Amino acid sequence: MASDKRISLRIGSGLGAWLPILFYAMAALCLMAVDARFSISREIRNRTSMLASPVWWLASRPQALWQGAVAALSTNDGLRQRIEVLEKEKLKTDLTLQQMLAVQSENAELRKLLMGRQRLAPTAHVVELLNINPDPSQKRFIISEGARQKVREGQVLIDANGLVGQVAEVYPASAVVIGITDADHAVPVMVARSGFRGVLFGQGSDNRLSLANLTPSDDVKAGDILLTSGVGGRFPPGIPVGQVKAFRQDPALTFISAQVQPFARPRYGRHLLLLDVLPAPAPGPAAAAMAPAPDPVTGSKP
Template sequence: MPQAGSPASRPGDIAGVLRLLAYLVAAGALMVLDFRGGWLHAARAQAEALVQPLWWLAAQPARLVVGVRENAVSRSQLIADNARLRQALLLTNARNARLQMVAAENARLRGLLDSAARARLDVQLAGVLDVDLDPSRQRLLLDAGSRSGVHVGQVVIDDGGLLGQVIATTPATATVLLVTDPDHAVPVMVARSGVRLVVYGTGRSDLLRLADVPLSADVRAGDELLTSGLGGRFPPGFAVGRVVALRADDSRAFLEADVVPAAQLDRGRDVLLLRGYQPPLPACPPAPAGKKPAVAAPAAGACEPSTAVSMTKAATPTPAVAAPAAAASRPPERAR
């Protein structure tokens, strides 16, 4: 006979077992019904659709963290790439600027040497070390001195025309007095009319002054001025400038004119020092038909055989023309 208080005699335990059995039977019946009819599948799909926003909301913090990290990495990479590309662009621009400068310098050098060859000049190329364009002092410092044969009084030109003359030398450098210096004067002549005048410096690198021009002188705006050769310092025929304006001076007895220099006084890194000058030879008359032109050594009154030969010779620099001994021993004159 069971004792009071034993497990078999507890009514709650029997009810719990019966509920478990009922749950098992209901679960089995639901599984059979779902397998047979599939009606629970639709219920699960609807439940998932209802719960989907909750899943999306729960996943948002993780997505936000991942997005921020990816954006930070992408931005850092873009900044690094941008900096690298900017550096490459600056380097390329610097190289292009250097190449353009070298090309322009080569073009200027070719112009200098070509002009010297065409004019049958014996010249020496020199580089510009320093430029002094003060209104009261117009100078160039060259990298060629007495060791290179440069001497006081030597004429300096470029492919445009007359630059000035050497006024001082050291073993390694030379100082050039420019034609625009206020203390410089150059005897010139008008290429069109042959009128002889004097051009003075003004202290400006872009302007010369033609003073004391007679009212009756045949001088017009646009006339080209060439060295006349008077005074023996500058050889004749070198371009000095171009007249741009004529006006009466303060006394109304003479004219004065503004002249634009022919040489590029404020640009260029190289100049030509004139060592010898040989004026162009006149053209020879054509030889008679069937006769060959005689070939003779150059002498006084010699001429160029033909235009074509003259152009060919102009491409080759001619040997230096020795200055007369008297001129070599003569002391340098004051700047004129």
């Protein structure tokens, strides 16, 4: 009897344990059927996701902030490197552009010199300007050719615009040129319009010459072009020298002086044109007896 009771209790207890499972299974089936018919779970999911969105956003913020900081740092570092590369490329480009502009300017200068050569002296040749005397009162230049290239004292130099000066001293590898604006220099000139002849004196200024000892009856006007007259045989005739700008009269004197602006601009170029025409020999053996000074470039004597 006792054993039958234990068997019945075991059976009863087994059925009791399965009842909740069966209940939940039936409820699940019912809910699935209702959801399939009325789509209730979709609405529940939508409302639940709306309520959970702030929680998800807050939970994702640390990772998003970290990723944003890493991306920003990487972007800034990349931009800095790119800027450095672009700055270096810009420097190289600027240097190349400056070199191209210098070459272009030099080519234009050489073209003008060659045109002047064809117009004035077919046998002239181009020389390089090595140095300019820093003393503002002396307008002296050093050119790249000397006695070895058969340069002689008195040879005339021009640039693309007009008369520059003449060779004053010759050394083995260089020569000193005295400019027409030097205070110790004078050039016989003529007015291209009227043919009037006079002497043009340097004033020690790059932009001013003086045509002195004029009288009111002399046919010289503002704007007249002055050319070398060829008088004295020192300068070939017809080389442009300058233009008359104004007149000035000393109250104590009866003479008038014309202020002339020279055409040549040797300080703005690297090359000059040396005319191969030799001047007339100077009288007297005193100059030939003088010993030459050392070459300012090589330190040697001719």
